Amino acid sequence: DAGVIQSPRHEVTEMGQEVTLRCKPISGHDYLFWYRQTMMRGLELLIYFNNNVPIDDSGMPEDRFSAKMPNASFSTLKIQPSEPRDSAVYFCASSPHHNEQFFGPGTRLTVL
Amino acid sequence: AQKITQTQPGMFVQEKEAVTLDCTYDTSDPSYGLFWYKQPSSGEMIFLIYQGSYDQQNATEGRYSLNFQKARKSANLVISASQLGDSAMYFCAFAGGGADGLTFGKGTHLIIQP
Numbered sequence: 001d002a003g004v005i006q007s008p009r010h011e012v013t014e015m016g017q018e019v020t021l022r023c024k025p026i027s028g029h030d031y032l033f034w035y036r037q038t039m040m041r042g043l044e045l046l047i048y049f050n051n052n053v054p055i056d057d058s059g060m061p062e063d064r065f066s067a068k069m070p071n072a073s074f075s076t077l078k079i080q081p082s083e084p085r086d087s088a089v090y091f092c093a094s095s096p097h098h099n100e101q102f103f104g105p106g107t108r109l110t111v112l
Numbered sequence: 113a114q115k116i117t118q119t120q121p122g123m124f125v126q127e128k129e130a131v132t133l134d135c136t137y138d139t140s141d142p143s144y145g146l147f148w149y150k151q152p153s154s155g156e157m158i159f160l161i162y163q164g165s166y167d168q169q170n171a172t173e174g175r176y177s178l179n180f181q182k183a184r185k186s187a188n189l190v191i192s193a194s195q196l197g198d199s200a201m202y203f204c205a206f207a208g209g210g211a212d213g214l215t216f217g218k219g220t221h222l223i224i225q226p
Binding site for chain 2: 031033035042043044045048050055056059089091093095099100101102103105106108
């Protein structure tokens with residue numbers, strides 16, 4: 001398996017623009033997680049899905065952030081409108097059960 | 113809310129020595145899991161080892177072992193025979209209380225010196 005795939009790997013955009021991050025989990029994994037990593041706040045859970053259903057979105061910063069999982073092999077994290085403070089590395093991870101989570105390579109987002 | 117504490121912001125260790133990275137947690141949940149991840153300078157998150165709260169034995173994976181002391185709420189990572197390639201950030205993480213998402217510590221920056 002290719003592992004968790006994220007695209008794009010790098011994204012530079014201007015404040016106010018819409019940003020869409022994409023994730024393909026490992027086939028057969030029932031759980032999908034979105035995390036954000038910044039120097040100030042470290043690694044934070046944003047939202048996670050189980051069998052394509054959002055279970056906990058309490059980590060989503062505000063209404064500008066939304067996440068979807070239309071099927072078992074694809075998820076998106078959207079920021080609209082983006083702000084400079086959204087600059088971070090966004091990780092997607094998937095898991096077959098309650099144990100290890102396998103992380104994607106991350107998307108480095110820079111909002112100017 | 114669960115809390116994970118890593119008290120060592122940075123560590124310098126001589127190659128081939130054993131390394132212990134500290135991690136303590138705070139929870140009232142009886143069922144939980146503890147994880148360690150490695151993040152090299154390239155940025156990816158690499159899963160190292162997992163320990164369940166009900167596991168009878170300490171987890172081991174190759175050169176990695178977890179010194180799990182439940183009563184003290186600590187889950188220290190031990191790396192035996194350290195190598196230059198072990199230089200990285202190491203994160204301890206917790207999952208419990210019926211939630212599946214991970215709560216991460218602030219990490220320890222480990223540098224292995226030749």
